[in-house]
Amino acid sequence: MNNLTIKQLSKTYPNGVKALQDINLTISNGMFGLLGANGAGKSSLMRTIATLQTPTAGDIIFNGQSILEDPVCIRQFLGYLPQEFGVYPKISTEKLLDHIAVLKGIVSSKDRKEQINALLERTNLYQHRKKAVHTFSGGMRQRFGIAQALLGQPKIMIVDEPTAGLDPQERNRFLNLLSEIGEQVIVILSTHIVEDVLGLCTDMAILANGQIIKTGAPARMVAELEGQIYTKTLTKEDTHTPFAEKVLSSRLVAGQTQIRVKANQLPEGGFEKANPNLEDVYFEATQNLN
Ligand SMILES: Nc1ncnc2c1ncn2[C@@H]1O[C@H](COP(=O)(O)OP(=O)(O)OP(=O)(O)O)[C@@H](O)[C@H]1O
Numbered sequence: 001m002n003n004l005t006i007k008q009l010s011k012t013y014p015n016g017v018k019a020l021q022d023i024n025l026t027i028s029n030g031m032f033g034l035l036g037a038n039g040a041g042k043s044s045l046m047r048t049i050a051t052l053q054t055p056t057a058g059d060i061i062f063n064g065q066s067i068l069e070d071p072v073c074i075r076q077f078l079g080y081l082p083q084e085f086g087v088y089p090k091i092s093t094e095k096l097l098d099h100i101a102v103l104k105g106i107v108s109s110k111d112r113k114e115q116i117n118a119l120l121e122r123t124n125l126y127q128h129r130k131k132a133v134h135t136f137s138g139g140m141r142q143r144f145g146i147a148q149a150l151l152g153q154p155k156i157m158i159v160d161e162p163t164a165g166l167d168p169q170e171r172n173r174f175l176n177l178l179s180e181i182g183e184q185v186i187v188i189l190s191t192h193i194v195e196d197v198l199g200l201c202t203d204m205a206i207l208a209n210g211q212i213i214k215t216g217a218p219a220r221m222v223a224e225l226e227g228q229i230y231t232k233t234l235t236k237e238d239t240h241t242p243f244a245e246k247v248l249s250s251r252l253v254a255g256q257t258q259i260r261v262k263a264n265q266l267p268e269g270g271f272e273k274a275n276p277n278l279e280d281v282y283f284e285a286t287q288n289l290n
Contacts, residue, residue: 009058033197036207079149139170225276
């Protein structure tokens with residue numbers, strides 16, 4: 001079992017932006033979801049764990065060793081899929097993977113070939129191995145990203161907003177692959193898409209304004225809201241009447257606005273009880289923030 005402990009971690013950029021403030025987290029094998037809006041600090045946390053930047057304060061311990069004192073203790077076991085990959089060289093996928101494997105220190109060409117072929121199979125890219133990555137669709141690129149991250153058999157995988165821009169089928173396939181990987185290693189999945197976390201992540205944290213505002217198992221957090229979520233489709237009159245309850249969210253359903261509120265009992269005015277979901281958890285946790 002692998003363990004990552006983040007202790008009182010803060011990051012202030014030279015321009016004064018406090019991207020992370022006193023983050024404390026303990027993460028072990030399985031999929032860990034890091035949920036937060038754009039600018040919440042997810043990438044800052046991922047980059048700090050990946051030792052691409054140093055924190056202003058605090059420490060990160062990986063399997064008993066401080067990664068600040070000894071960055072190699074995590075680097076040699078790290079698979080990282082950043083948000084932006086940048087430009088791909090115009091060489092075949094299998095050649096590119098071979099270059100990356102060399103950079104990761106896999107010296108034996110036989111080992112590299114074996115690992116690369118196994119990963120190409122696992123990510124369904126074997127038949128495309130002669131094509132260059134820049135010709136791939138978004139989903140194929142992300143699967144390539146996973147293949148390169150898995151080279152060298154990492155113990156910890158960091159995946160930053162991987163499903164943005166994927167169609168539903170590719171997104172599913174990609175998330176299933178990640179969850180398979182999560183059976184043996186730590187997978188930290190950063191996302192602003194609530195559905196990516198639900199059902200896949202055993203544990204999660206909600207990040208807002210550089211702070212952790214809620215942590216726990218997604219299913220348990222949803223269960224805690226049982227019996228407290230009510231919904232209503234707004235009529236013309238409603239739009240002028242403020243509700244006593246705080247509105248968690250509103251969305252258009254077939255052209256009509258549907259709102260969800262949290263309340264201890266059925267509110268007056270045509271509300272119906274609803275099953276809580278992870279979005280309710282997220283909006284409840286973040287609604288009092290500015
Ligand atoms: N290198 C940097 N220098 C200065 N400020 C930065 C830097 N990188 C990020 N920030 C700021 O730090 C805050 C957190 O950014 P970060 O990229 O970590 O958030 P995020 O949750 O990953 O958002 P996104 O999904 O948009 O990438 C933002 O206010 C951002 O503008």
